[in-house]
Amino acid sequence: MTEIHLSDKDKAFIEEQVKAGVYKDANEAVAVGLRQLQAKTEMLKRLIQEGLDDVEAGRVHSYASAEEFSNDIKRMADEKRMGTGY
Numbered sequence: 759m760t761e762i763h764l765s766d767k768d769k770a771f772i773e774e775q776v777k778a779g780v781y782k783d784a785n786e787a788v789a790v791g792l793r794q795l796q797a798k799t800e801m802l803k804r805l806i807q808e809g810l811d812d813v814e815a816g817r818v819h820s821y822a823s824a825e826e827f828s829n830d831i832k833r834m835a836d837e838k839r840m841g842t843g844y
Contacts, residue, residue, distance in 0.1 A: 762788070 764772070772787045781787040812818065821827040 772781075772784050775781050775787050776783055781790065819830065821830065
């Protein structure tokens with residue numbers, strides 16, 4: 759089994775979580791954290807692949823300036839907020 763060394767801060771956090779009844783023991787707390795890390799890693803891999811696929815398919819935008827880019831982001835955020843965007 760791999761030996762894990764935790765900082766005092768991490769140990770205290772785990773102990774607090776166990777005492778609060780969030781997890782039954784330190785092993786469960788670490789296992790849940792690892793599952794969350796794995797899920798986040800997989801999500802990031804999917805998002806990166808989606809971006810690469812978009813570039814390969816030509817679904818890209820070009821901007822003449824940072825201001826133009828910023829304005830487009832604001833426009834898309836407004837459309838999303840109003841339910842008219844993607």
